[in-house]
Amino acid sequence: MITSARRRAALCALGALTTVLAGCSSGDPATPGRPGRPAASAPPTLAPGPAGLTPVFAHGSRTEGRTVALTFDADMTANQGARAAAGERFDHPELVATLRRLKVPATFFMTGRWAEEYPDQAKAIGRDPLFEVANHSYSHHAFTRDCYGLPTVPPERMRADVDRAFDALRKAGVERPMPYFRFPGGCYDERSLRTLAPGGVTAVQWDVVSGDAFATDADAVARQVLDGVRPGSVVVMHCTRSAAPTTERALRTIIPKLRERGFRFVKVSEQIGSKRASGARS
Known part of the structure; x- marks a missing residue:
């Protein structure tokens, strides 16, 4: 016993x-x-929009702190491989280095094709705690018609295109891409929002256009950003040398000026989290 x-x-x-x-x-x-x-922990997302459509986020709170999110589109289309092989640069290591040197958080929206072309850089950005990586489609084809002359993804292929981009990001070494999607050209309609809704992503737009695409005047880009930023702003910029050659120089003006004004740089996820916590108030 x-x-x-x-x-x-x-x-x-x-x-x-x-x-x-x-x-x-x-x-x-x-x-x-x-x-x-x-x-x-799971990244913050917004609740579905009306009728269950994919939610769209354009800016953070205007009243809860002076935050600003710098976002960078890493664009590359499926048919630009030959141009890259011939020496055209669709990456921008100097821009990334400047963000690191100035300790600026940022959100990168990568096409899957960009991640395939520059897997080491995609992996390094994705693993840097200063940054986060989100989805910008596989090959930067539009999800609506008449979007800046971009080729169009057929409706029945839209979800597959987004999934293919996520797969390319993970294969490149981005272990945890954010559940955010930026429409190529910023073009979307009700059909595209309905089509992507089952994927559970939050569509991320912006409220400040930097004007850096194909710009040749860094000062003009800086002025446009500085004139447009408000509390909670999301700024759209690019991190491709061939399409945005002045962006890195513009950042050297934008970042210190905004800090002088009391702005704090954050990732998009922080703004989405704050907006969700506050009941999605503007």
Whole structure:
């Protein structure tokens, strides 16, 4: 009887110890010699829009802090591979280095084709805690007609295009791309919002156009951004040398000037999280 009682007590103690150890190891399973990593919390998204459409985010709160989100489109289409092979540069390492040097958080919207062309850079940006990476379609084809002359994705292929871009980002080494989608050209309609709704993404637009695409005057780009920014603003810019050669120089003016005005740079996810927490007030 005493032996049986002791055995039951030992088993109970072992069970309790197992429970405690399980509670201390959450997230990824531990590898030999290394503790398990904590599970990453889900990125904030907005609730579906009217009739269950994909929600659209254009700016953060105007009243809860002076935040501004700099966003950079990494554009490359499926048919630009030959141009890249011939020496045209669709990346911009100097721009990324400037953001790091000035310690500016930013959100990069990458096409899948860009991530395939520059996988090492996509991976480095995706793993840098200063940045976050989101989806900008696979090959920058439009999701509506008459969108700046871009080729159009057929409605039945829209979700597949977004999924293909997410797959390309992960294959390049972006382990946790954000559940955000930026429409190529910023062009969308009710049909495209309805088509993408089952994917659970938040569409991210902007309220400040930098005008950096194909610009040759960095000062003009800087002025346009500085004149347009308000609390909660989302600024759209580009990080491709061939299409936006002056953006990095413009940033060297924009960043210190906005900091002088009391603005704090944040990622889009922080603005979305704050907006959701405040009941989506403008």
